Amino acid sequence: MMNVLSTLITPEKGGKQPVYLQIANQLMALIKNGTLQSGYRLLSTRQLASILKVHRRTVVQAYDELLAQGWLESQTGNGTFVARNLPDLRPLPLLVETATDRDPLKKAGFQFQKPPHLDRAVLKAGSRLHLDDGFPDPRLAPLEDLSRAYRSQLLHGNPYARLGYGETGGTTWLRQELSAHLNETRGLKTSPANILIVRGMIMGMYLAVTSLVKPGDCVVTDSPGWFGASMNFVQAGANICHVPVDEHGMDIDALEDICLKQPVRMVYVTSHHQYPTTVALRPDRRIKLLKLAEKFGFVIFEDDYDYDFHYLSKPLLPLFGADQAGMVLYCGSFTKTISPAFRIGYLVGPEDVIAHLSSLRRIIDRQGDTMLENAIAELLQTGVIQRHLRKSVRVYKQRRDLFCELLKHELPDHISFEIPDGGMAVWARFDPDIDIARLAERAAQRDLYFANGKVAGYPAQFRNYIRLGFASSDPGELEESVKIMKNLL
Known part of the structure; x- marks a missing residue:
């Protein structure tokens, strides 16, 4: 056994992990796989130290670690043994069909389902140039102000209250400031009790769908629409x-036809800048949608992902502000205001629903980032975010105008589009003969990213449509991006 241990236990001196822990872990592995059986008497610390060519104190530390964890037991005057209360761990012979080694860190030993609706690529920043889905430019974000506010939250005030557990629904300060901000800018009449702070719009949607939609319920969404919403509905077992x-x-007459044929539980709508087309829901359709919700009893989930960025005139007010029957849940976030990295969103609704969703949120996320939430509250209170929004709207409007001019003059035979009244992207139709996936692949080789059209899951008639974001690129980057597309086409 001494010769065997000298080959099975091979500590690496100078490694990142202390030698005694390496010895302890390797001994533990030998016990787990049945090489060292329950009740087996180990070598003395002096003998093992001599074999491994380490200091005896190192082996003593390893034995002490395993004694503390219950893998070994010591008998005074008799030595150290593998614990006798361990189950029989005899090595099992490998079956023929499982003879190949399987890495448990890469492949689980149990079965689980992988629903196809979750098989969707995750977008990550990477390319130097990007005509993305419509993201903000973090270079414009008030990062210094946010940094100072965050630091202030870390250092000042009662540390037990400041750094301990907080409210599930979000900090009181942020909900107060956000309520005032929404009431002033969007014509709402909320109180803090109407607001649940979430980690972005997608979390708000998940909570609402998980809580309010049951398997088999009918959920209505627009087409083309946002694939992320559909993923939530499929996950909940809804019929879409x-x-x-x-x-x-959205065609509200078509929605009414569905309501007349079957019960509808929820309608998902991007009423201000419809995703992906960027068009706004016309006022008469807004009124009819609210009336249908009251008549047929369905929930309206209003996703207002980029309300503040409207260029033609004043933004249309949310459906929530005109809702007299308590049928609307309104959701937005600071993702488009500041940057996707700052996960602060808000779900607005009747007080009883918000209290219920706050309870549900607790089982997946005890609370949000108290420091960040209060830092955002400070920026709202001091007007930093409001000034940032006014500046961003001016900059993004200039970039929209430039980008649309570039597309019109440089790619007139390849792309058609309508100039969007708001938002951060152009809904562009490519010539049917153009393979967008191949074009995106070639563009990526030149460090330019745009969507390949496959991930979005649009209906067949929109096969050659994609969103081209302009807000996150400065004028020089927009010109370079369009030039690359022109050369490739």
């Missing part, structure tokens, strides 16, 4: 009905 979108937004 699609209604078309035209130049005035």
Whole structure:
């Protein structure tokens, strides 16, 4: 056994892990796989130290570690043994069909399902140039102000209260400031009790769908629409009905036809800048949608992902502000205001629903980032975010105008589009003969990213449509990006 241990236990001196822990872990592995059986008498610390060519104190530390964990037991005057209360761990012979080694860190030993709706690529920043889905430019974000506010939250005040557990629904300060901000800018009449702070719009949607939609319920969404919303509905076991979108937004007459045929539990709508087309829901359709919700009793989930960025006139007010029957849940975030890295969003609704969703949120996320939430509250209170929004709207409007001019003059035979009234992206139709996936692949080789059209899951008639974001690129980057596309085409 002495010769065997000299080959099975091979500590690496000078490694990142202390030698005694290496010895302890390797002994533990020998016990787990049955090489060292329950009740086996180990070598003395002096003998093992001599074999491994380490100091005896190192082996003593290793034995002490395993004694403390219960893998070994010591008998005074008799030596150290593998614990006798361990189950029989005899090595099992490998079956023929499982003879190949399997890495448990890469492949689980148990079965689990991988639903196809979760098989979706995760977008990550990487390319130097990007015509993305419509993201903000973090270079414009008030990062110094946010850094100072965050530091202030870390250092000042009662540390037990400041750094301990907080409210599940979000900090009181942020909900107060956000309520005032939404009431002033969007015509709402909320109180802090109407607001649940979440980690972005997608979390708000997940909570609402998980809580309010049951398997088999009918959920209506627009087509083309946002694949992320559909993923939530499929995950909840809902039956999804699609209604078309035209130049005035969701076809509410088509929605009414569905309501007359079957019960509808929820309608998902991006009423301000419809995703992906960017068109706004016309006022008469807004009124009819609210009336249908009251008549047929369905929930309206209003996703207002980039309300503040409207260039033609004043933004249209949210459906939530005109809701007299308590049928609307309104969701937005600071993702487009500051940057996707700052996960602060908000779900607005009737007090009883918000209290219920706060309870649900607790089982997946005890609370949000108290420091960040209060830092954002400070920026709202001092007007930093409001000034940042005014500046960003001016900059993004200039970039929209430049980008649309570039597309019009440089790619007139390849791309058609309508200039969006708001938002951060252009809904572009490529010539049917262009393979967008191949074009995106070639562009990536030149350090330019744009969507390949496959991930979005648009219906067949929108096969050659993609969103081209302009907000996150400065004028020089927009010109370079369009030039690369022109050369490739």
